Amino acid sequence: MQQEDISGFKAQLRGDLIEPTDGRYEEERKVYNAMISRKPRLIAKCADVADVITAVHFGRQHDLRVSIRGGGHNAGGLGVCDDGLVIDLSLIKYAHVDPAARTVRVGGGCTWGDVDHATHAFGLAVPSGIISTTGVGGLTLGGGMGHLTRKYGLTIDNLLAADVVLADGRFVVASADENSDLFWAIRGGGGNFGVVTSFLFQAHPVQTVCAGPMLWGLDQAADIMKWYREFIAHAPEEINGFFAFLTVPPGPPFPEALHFKKMCGVVWCYNGPLEQANEILSPLRSFRRPAFEFFAPMPFPMLQGMFDGLYTPGLQWYWKADFVKELADEAITLHIKHAAELPTLHSTMHLYPINGAAHKAGKDETPWGYRDATWSEVIVGVDPDPANRDRITAWAKNYWEALHPYGAGGGYVNFMMEGEGEDRIRATYGNNYQRLAQIKAVYDPNNFFRVNQNIQPDALARGKGHDA
């Protein structure tokens, strides 16, 4: 690749091309997880679909390793590659709501905060995650679970169509009616199949939710976990609650007496009136009165942004995940043992419920096959200080190894680091892996898009054409 090739590429873009000599390069190459440092050859800040097509052609012609960056939030740093081309979508940012159809058309570089901002004005929301700074691209393509999962399903269950630039530079629409095999694959198969420049989502009536955390001391954790395990299995779909082990941050709204205390808690989200929410939760309050609660009606975007200030970019981050069908008593004992050893203020363990509406799709209706699991578990070692890198990593690994035998086999791809291995990816997709590999062979036979939780193109299916 000559400098004149790069200049020609730059001249074709409406957006920008950043090289290592550019003053912005150090900032632009940063990964959300400060444990990871990558040095790409070029960062193409694409302004529109035409720029993405140009970037894909350039990457192919020069045989470059290519990564796709949506919101840039991936903890494994998969939005940025070493020594290759980053196709950055952060300038492709729009969220157009159709209030009559209750849909929203979202640019490939949006974060969920962008979408919530747009939809909230119409009393609508799309099911996403629990943090507003997460990218729409990566979260959606991996599945997407959060505060609205039990009522409205995973994010992919609300995806109606996507615009995709394929590895050969062609632009296609993927929906139930067009390129339906591709549409199937992108609903869980990650960034393996092309660059999604736009998503069309079904939104739902969500405006003020009753939400927030309730916390208890670790001495009550066994009782609370057992209560929660029964409750969430049968609770109305309007209520979502993820279980957490955490260390209480030293600031408002938490009382000083609880600062730095290791505790367990549930973060609730009820999409309905406060009286109903209180009725549903009153048995819990009578069973074990929370040591602290911050449960109140609030605009949905406020809930989505509640933890943004805690989990800012630039922290050291190591996490491991599993799907869980049942929470055995022995598993609860192990959880509490490892929670007592939470190594830093930001480190945590979450159990996200994935039952309710998320169980309505069949196991092979999308690649996201763990439709019979009850929770998605994630063990997260986090700290601002690079000196604590090994400590948080060792804690997360030990915790995960102790609990893994009680898991369902695979884990959520969006909660994996880079390089967890093909076995983990296969375990996660189960029987859907083979079909994903076949579709990959059709749309990306040379594995051009490989900086991701990679699905290898099926050798036998290669060259069958785009409508196979």
Ligand SMILES: Cc1cc2nc3c(=O)[nH]c(=O)nc-3n(C[C@H](O)[C@H](O)[C@H](O)COP(=O)(O)OP(=O)(O)OC[C@H]3O[C@@H](n4cnc5c(N)ncnc54)[C@H](O)[C@@H]3O)c2cc1C
């Ligand atoms: C603090 C934090 C909280 C989180 N909370 C949740 C949660 O509540 N629920 C949940 O489900 N997940 C959650 N996640 C995980 C999150 O879904 C993944 O980290 C996801 O990869 C982030 O997407 P992104 O676009 O920001 O990432 P990026 O780093 O930009 O991209 C990651 C990968 O996604 C693919 N990709 C991204 N955009 C596109 C696109 N437009 N077209 C094609 N491929 C694309 C690429 O393969 C890329 O390598 C959280 C992550 C963090 C760090």
